[in-house]
Structures are given as C-alpha cells and as structure tokens.
Amino acid sequence: xxxxxxxxxxxxxxxxxxxxxxxxxxxxxxxxxxxxxxxxxxxxxxxxxxxxxxxxxxxxxxxxxxxxxxxxxxxxxxxxxxxxxxxxxxxxxxxxxxxxxxxxxxxxxxxxxxxxxxxxxxxxxxxxxxxxxxxxxxxxxxxxxxxxxxxxxxxxxxxxxxxxxxxxxxxxxxxxxxxxxxxxxxxxxxxxxxxxxxxxxxxxxxxxxxxxxxxxxxxxxxxxxxxxxxxxxxxxxxxxxxxxxxxxxxxxxxxxxxxxxxxxxxxxxxxxxxxxxxxxxxxxxxxxxxxxxxxxxxxxxxxxxxxxxxxxxxxxxxxxxxxxxxxxxxxxxxxxxxxxxxxxxxxxxxxxxxxxxxxxxxxxxxxxxxxxxxxxxxxxxxxxxxxxxxxxxxxxxxxxxxxxxxxxxxxxxxxxxx
Amino acid sequence: xxxxxxxxxxxxxxxxxxxxxxxxxxxxxxxxxxxxxxxxxxxxxxxxxxxxxxxxxxxxxxxxxxxxxxxxxxxxxxxxxxxxxxxxxxxxxxxxxxxxxxxxxxxxxxxxxxxxxxxxxxxxxxxxxxxxxxxxxxxxxxxxxxxxxxxxxxxxxxxxxxxxx
Numbered sequence: 001x002x003x004x005x006x007x008x009x010x011x012x013x014x015x016x017x018x019x020x021x022x023x024x025x026x027x028x029x030x031x032x033x034x035x036x037x038x039x040x041x042x043x044x045x046x047x048x049x050x051x052x053x054x055x056x057x058x059x060x061x062x063x064x065x066x067x068x069x070x071x072x073x074x075x076x077x078x079x080x081x082x083x084x085x086x087x088x089x090x091x092x093x094x095x096x097x098x099x100x101x102x103x104x105x106x107x108x109x110x111x112x113x114x115x116x117x118x119x120x121x122x123x124x125x126x127x128x129x130x131x132x133x134x135x136x137x138x139x140x141x142x143x144x145x146x147x148x149x150x151x152x153x154x155x156x157x158x159x160x161x162x163x164x165x166x167x168x169x170x171x172x173x174x175x176x177x178x179x180x181x182x183x184x185x186x187x188x189x190x191x192x193x194x195x196x197x198x199x200x201x202x203x204x205x206x207x208x209x210x211x212x213x214x215x216x217x218x219x220x221x222x223x224x225x226x227x228x229x230x231x232x233x234x235x236x237x238x239x240x241x242x243x244x245x246x247x248x249x250x251x252x253x254x255x256x257x258x259x260x261x262x263x264x265x266x267x268x269x270x271x272x273x274x275x276x277x278x279x280x281x282x283x284x285x286x287x288x289x290x291x292x293x294x295x296x297x298x299x300x301x302x303x304x305x306x307x308x309x310x311x312x313x314x315x316x317x318x319x320x321x322x323x324x325x326x327x328x329x330x331x332x333x334x335x336x337x338x339x340x341x342x343x344x345x346x347x348x349x350x351x352x353x354x355x356x357x358x359x360x361x362x363x364x365x366x367x368x369x370x371x372x373x374x375x376x377x378x379x380x381x382x383x384x385x386x387x388x389x390x391x392x393x394x395x396x397x398x399x400x401x402x403x404x405x406x407x408x409x410x411x412x413x414x415x416x417x418x
Numbered sequence: 419x420x421x422x423x424x425x426x427x428x429x430x431x432x433x434x435x436x437x438x439x440x441x442x443x444x445x446x447x448x449x450x451x452x453x454x455x456x457x458x459x460x461x462x463x464x465x466x467x468x469x470x471x472x473x474x475x476x477x478x479x480x481x482x483x484x485x486x487x488x489x490x491x492x493x494x495x496x497x498x499x500x501x502x503x504x505x506x507x508x509x510x511x512x513x514x515x516x517x518x519x520x521x522x523x524x525x526x527x528x529x530x531x532x533x534x535x536x537x538x539x540x541x542x543x544x545x546x547x548x549x550x551x552x553x554x555x556x557x558x559x560x561x562x563x564x565x566x567x568x569x570x571x572x573x574x575x576x577x578x579x580x581x582x583x
Contacts, residue, residue, distance in 0.1 A: 139572050185481060380433075
C-alpha cells in the first residue's frame, strides 16, 4: 500500500484497503474557522446531541475576517467563542493563532499517520507531515463533531517524483505552479497526490507545505509527503503524543507516476483567471501591478518572509504600488519582529498586517478595485477572488512578488540587477 | 426521485468564488446568500433561476474553496439540480449534504442548450432533454448518497440513523 492507503486502513480498522473502496474512518482531528464554523454549529445544533464526540479533537480558529471587519463578522466570532467555551474545544482567538493551516501544525494538532478533516479546502496542506488531510464542508464538519467518523472513498494516488536543485530565486511555489500548469486544474480530481524524490526529501517542511497546500488547485483530495527527520524536527516540542510514520511500500500501486527535473525551472506565474495558466515571470514584464501581496497559507511562513526581505532590503516599493505583508501566524510574526524583517518591509514602504488570511479570499483588507492588478503569493486567481470581478490576480513566489513590488510590473527577481 | 426544469447552461471550471463571492460569506441566511448566487458570472442569475431551473455545466464544477454557502446559495436561488460533466469533490459532497441533487453526466454540455426542458431520473441515472428528445446516461449515485438526498440532507439522515439506534 502507499502512504494514503496505509493511513486510511489504520483509521478504518482494516489490514488493507484498495483505491475505490469506501471506508468508514475514525477522524483524529477536525478543524473549522470563522467562515465555515458558524454553519457547522447551526447544523450541529439540529442533530439533537448535546455534547461533541471528543472536545480535544476539535479545533476552532479565527482567521478569515480577523480582526472582525463588521458587526456581522463580530457576531460570528462571538458565536464560535461561546461554542468553544461551552464544549471546551481547542480555540485560537484573534492574536492567539493566525491562519488555520499554519496554526494547526505549529500547535501540534497535525501528526503523521492521522486523519485530519478541515472545513477549508486548503486542509490538504497537512499532508506535508505525512497525514491524510482533506477539506470538507460545514454540514459534514457538524456530523463529525457529533460522531467522530466519516465515510471516505480511498483515492487513487498520483505520484510525482521530483529531482534536481532549485535555481536562484526559484522556490517550491514555482514548482507547484509548474506542476498545476502541466496537470491542469482538474487533472488530479478525487485523487491523492504523493510528492516524492530527492528535491522533496531535501525540501524544508515549509516548502512541502506550499506544495501540498496547492494540490487542491488541481482537484486533489489530499496530498502527502513521506515523513522524515525534517518532519520529526518540526514536531519536537510541539506534541507529546505518539504518532505513526508511514512509508509507501516498494510495490505500492499508483494510478500514474510522473518524473520531473527542476534544473530548468525558473520563476513562474499563474495568470488570470485559472491556476493552470502558467507563464515564466520573465515574459510578463508588460503587466503593471497596483498591489503586491506576500502572505497566505501558501506563502506566509518565515522562509517566505526571508525570501521577500532579501529582495526588499534597502529598496523601495514603487510609487503607486501597495505592498502588503501578512505573516501566516503569531509565531511567524514574532520571529519576523525578532529578526528585524518588519523593519525591512516597513522601511521599503510596505504595510505589515496582523496574522490572518487577508486579501487572499477577498473578505477584507486589501481588496481590489475594478481594473486593478495584484501579484500575490496566495493560491487562487479566480474572477472576483480578491474583490472586484473586473480586477486581475497573478500568483507567484514571495521573491517574484517582492521584485514586482519594487519595479511596479511583474518581474523575474533574476532581472532586478544589482 | 425525478427532477425536471428548464436548463441554464454554464461552461467548465465554474469556481465557488464566482458562485458565491468571498465578501458574502458573513451572510448566514440562505435567502440572503441566494441573492448573490453566481454573481461573479451573471448578477441576474437569481432572477432567472427563481422559478426553478436545472443548472448544466462542463468539467470541474464548484472547484476552489470548501464554502458550503456556494451550494446553499444555488439551492435557495432556485437550482433544483446541477448536471455537470464532472464536479470538484468538496462541492459534490457539500451539495449532497445540504440536499442539492447533483449528477455527473459526460457530454451534457453539447446535448443541452439554455431553455431546454431537462428531466433527471436519479434511480436510473438517465438525463433526458425533453426539448430535443435525446437521453444521456449519467453516473448513478450510490445508494448511501441517494439516501442522504432522500432524507433531505446529512443532518436529517444522521437524525434518522441516531433514532434507529
């Protein structure tokens, strides 16, 4: 069996599962946030049970409309706060956590070999730690609150084996964009995507999270990376619980195996309004930008801020461009303060906002007007995603976004010059 | 179970951001959500759908965010069923869970025009275009899923199962 199959077999109490089979799985952790949690609580209240199945396995995180941007959002936050207190679940309030997909692993809720469901499509991020993690909706979250179980179809697995070293200013974001460009936005629908190969083994946990995060942009159910020493190092001090590190067997079955070498890969950009519309950054210098956004569950980690700071140090954001930097969590924010990164960003003329999803989903903070263009490290460039339906969003790596903020047009960081 | 109505047709990769833009996710009432259904592509959609329609789409319908507000908005705007060549998996599960009937049907895009009268038979999986007389075979839903739809959604299904115990 491969990693995904082994995790689902364990969760459903079976020795073996095969792709296509429907299993009734035990859920180890369920997460909801401020835009999916309220509907989940409403649905939970209709079920007719008074207590959740296991309060220690439920995590509620405020991150989308944070801090509350309207009375309506404040009401929803309040509803979640009250539910978390009544049921004694884990709860990360404004200023105590950050973006759910960053907070979940940081606070030790993501362990290898476990089944994690989240009422957010980017829940697939946790596959970076060798977990089975997938997005669900609010009603299903409510059912899991009550029962701790759900039915899951064992997915077929697509294996992507990556070799080669990243060139200067080329990052895991460029790799996942190029993969989505090849596979297409529905090329992995219903499937598990297993990332393997020397490049992935040498990649940081942060880079693996960027890869797994965007698997849903090609339709995948989950993404997974074999856990190793880097995973264990990350988990040290974050959990005291035991966990199982599963590896794929040598004779594991795959629907398809794709081998890639990244030695020719350069900074890449997803052009409007589809994540598989990929072009090299160097060919897009005619696209001028009004806003540059560095953050999100895809690229708001400390390594991403390092990459942006390296480019922005001592430079100035072009007049007429708004640059927004949003550290993915309070932990990342604090480290960025300690390391002087905030001074570099603010010195360059960027605004640094509190840890939250920010403009990524067009909820609040940094929305776009009709006719405006944003180059962003986030994960979706759909019509209307960041505000006006007449605005355009280009997705790129932190280095490319930072370089573009300086020049005012989409820029390959290698073309910045001295 | 049979569902019928006039078709409104869209293309492929219709994402949940155009079905229900992020700025409306603070709304919780289904009627309020319905006013913004498919606003990203056609702001007059709720008006066109109000008498009950069958939504026809191409590949990867409902891709993107896990927001359940997307199928909720469609359902309460008057969408009686979505027939698509394929669905993004979270949207598919969400639709079933809130009891919005959905069915996969290859080549549906070429077989139906907006305004055609369409009938979907969930017991057989057959999608019939009454206006052209043509029938296509959709992917019949497993009995587990048909039960959830028949009960009126996952919560109602769970209530029934908990009572049985």
